Amino acid sequence: MIVNTNAIVISVLKYGEADLIVKCFTQKSGLKSYLLRGILKSKKGRFKVSMFQPLTQLELVAKHKDKGSLEYIQDAKLIAHYQSLHTNVVKSSMVLFLSEILRNSIQEEEQNEELYHFLENTFNWMDVHDNIANFHLLFLLKLTRFLGFYPDTSQAEGEYFNLLEGIFQDIKTNEYCIEGGNLQLLKLLLGTNFDELNAIKLNQSARSNFLTMLLGYYLVTY
Incomplete structure (x- = not known):
């Protein structure tokens, strides 16, 4: 099934020499893990590694089999261009901490609009405020x-x-x-x-x- 959904990157894991496994909390399907083949070696590929930093917000076109296995992303684009979340040293450290908390606490494999919007809004808030x-x-x-x-x-x-x-x-x-x-x-x-x-x-x-x-x-x- 092809799904169009917004998503927030929760964690990224190197798999083999050139692949990444990216875990996202999606707006429509809850927690999903995606296999990105060859992304670490391909310079002309569709996706850039920088798109999949923790807490990045994306719009995805993905193929979901919904069988508990790794899913596949057909297309992805940024929907929130953070100003400081990944460039400010203090904020980037907090991003890693929060993403680890989310990785260990969110288990839902079904839609949860309220949780998604909470994450979306709070990360956008943190991005534009200095005293965090x-x-x-x-x-x-x-x-x-x-x-x-x-x-x-x-x-x-x-x-x-x-x-x-x-x-x-x-x-x-x-x-x-x-x-x-x-x-x-x-x-x-x-x-x-x-x-x-x-x-x-x-x-x-x-x-x-x-x-x-x-x-x-x-x-x-x-």
């Missing part, structure tokens, strides 16, 4: 909504957040209950959008501690 020190924290938190374990905020006044259950509570019931600075930052970020990130001032230690907590949340619940 806290971007990954809010991105990872908001991504949990689409992965099925967004924190339950019905008891958000609680003095602990239980990473294992994804809920706020008043007493500590296990070793996965967080408090203190990480708890306060979690509550703050739950009510924050990307345009408000600049107002949140964190030192490196606080940022690192919260990221460690978030990654732990992913590990115990997903």
Whole structure:
């Protein structure tokens, strides 16, 4: 079946001497892996390697067999010409980190328009903004909504957040209950959008501690 769809590159893996396996989250078909034959050696081929950098947004014409095997791209073109995502050293490092998170967390092989548009919009936002020190924290938190374990905020006044259950509570019931600075930052970020990130001032230690907590949340619940 020939499919026309927008797609976001999640990861790229060298296969053999000249081929690439490119994993994309597509707007119409969810997660798909494509084999690009000879792309590393062909200078006159249809595709350039630079088109398949992590988080690149593409418009694809692809042949999908939908049998769990590698699919094939017939045509591809850029639909978002990033200004800085792959050229700014700080942003390119964050791109690699986020693409690794997405590679390990997105498993859907069916259409998910909401998740696709979330990724599309947030990467476009990151591309045109300079102060992104806290971007990954809010991105990872908001991504949990689409992965099925967004924190339950019905008891958000609680003095602990239980990473294992994804809920706020008043007493500590296990070793996965967080408090203190990480708890306060979690509550703050739950009510924050990307345009408000600049107002949140964190030192490196606080940022690192919260990221460690978030990654732990992913590990115990997903």
